[in-house]
Amino acid sequence: MYDDVETEAGVQTTRDEPGKTPWAIKGELILNCNCTVFCPCVVSLGKHAPTEGYCQAWAGVRIDEGFYGDADISGLNVGLLLEIPGLMARGNWKAAAFIDERADDGAYDGLVNIFSGAARGTTGLFSLLVSEFLGAERAPVIFETEGKARRLMVGKKIQGEVVPVGGSDPDSDIVVTNTQYWMGPDITVATATKGRVRAFGRVWDFDGRSAEICQIDWVGPQGR
Template identity: 30%
Template sequence: MNQSIETNVAWWARGLIFENCSCQAVCPGHVHFDQLCYNDRCIGYWAIRFDEGNFADTDIAGVNAIIAYDSPPHMIEGNWLEAIMIDEKTTGPQRAAVESILTGRAGGPWAILAGFVSEFLETRYVPILIEEGEKTKRVVIDGILDSTITELKGRDRSKPVTFNNMYNQIHPPEQALGTGTSHYDDGSIRFDNTGTHGLYSYFEWTVTPE
């Protein structure tokens, strides 16, 4: 893993984040890591599209990334396995910046999640396609991941079903609920989900070192 970036860097980012895991309906671990997930493992991913952002002087707009994870059902116990993949179209400085953010070395919300990770697999650089439809979000990494998140249908069909005032480290207070179908296999983490927990939001992360 690239360790060349210092952690005392000012950075910010805005964009789209969506997820799917093996839990039914709403993942209990999404509400709080102290809640017990439904299965023997909670296995899933986060897909991230950086629409705007800078890491020091490095522009990270346009970067796509995913984090796949495999955790015990009581997520607060830690011992997570994580795999980070970053779009191969990125430059060297962009790769180093995004890896530093997502491993938590640059502080911010991912630093809190990194405290639960016992092993990061080696970061991979692969083509990552993220598509945003009116009611769907999709991410594809050929030969590794194909996943679609579909919004739940609410009483007002023109609006997504949402959480409001939800506390979460990486998502803002408002999050749109959905269901997800995924196939993922990177050789170390594997899952096939159908109609399980899914949601998305539009994040804003900022770190300003003292």
Template identity: 35%
Template structure:
């Protein structure tokens, strides 16, 4: 397997009520809705796998866990920006599945079903503490960070986590959260605030 390295920006929403119990229990808690549906969106600003450049490629890992994530049996699908070449899609598939090593390899034993790869135009937007990602008609999610009173203009962070994106995650609430892909559907509604996170990421293997 060729050596690889990617870095950029990550954001996610999930169906858990704010604050998601999974992070604080090392994935051992039952999600607040009894099951977890989450979309990890990654924008690669700089990266490569071997001689395949990955600069500017975005992808989304959509997952469903029927109970506590640590118990496994998760269903996972991958959405890659439609601008990516076949070589880039193959490289992202190896990275996102954990087959090429790196942080996602830790989650790989918990995946019971890989639902496939889809391609859509992915738009990843950032403005201060807001993040928004849209992938065609499959994903539409947006978050706003929770401001810290200890540091003006900065969010509250969770640190030293086991999350694959980054051990330090900004706390955020979802302002939109819609999934409809690979048989995983979710649409935030009602008064319950839903969970979100964002962070820079840097992966390599």
């Protein structure tokens, strides 16, 4: 587990100071987008256009260990909706977050700050690239793993399942390693066996499209 985090004055930072509050998350992220083949953003760092010229995606985060100030966020899940009109690096994104309904008020506020970019740190790029944060809401966010399959269920709003793409060795995943991708350096190449979004006026179906699996280790200011 993470150690308690204190400010220079020796007083633990609270959740009331977004952008200054220490935070950290370890866990796993899955993502499914509308790219017809493996997402080119992973290796181009957003400088190559998505295969359809624009990006629509849902993502799920399983938090194995984490905190935001004095709020414990371990064991919670988050669902995300992302819409990017062109090159990822050029910004003008739209985003929304679904926060695990099990989160207490402190954890909820912290997760909204993290995934809106207000908390800075690893996800701080959201504050630079997202031009419209569509909102955040509490929801039953379920992240399941069965064998190699990962599933994200956010009520009827997101229903998704991703599985690693098969390689010559069936026991080993195809992994793009040592990248500079913001989510994490090692990305497992996957595909969606189900990718349905019915939220914020979006109706998307991405079955069979590109997907990713990534172990995450994110931090905010003084997050270690």
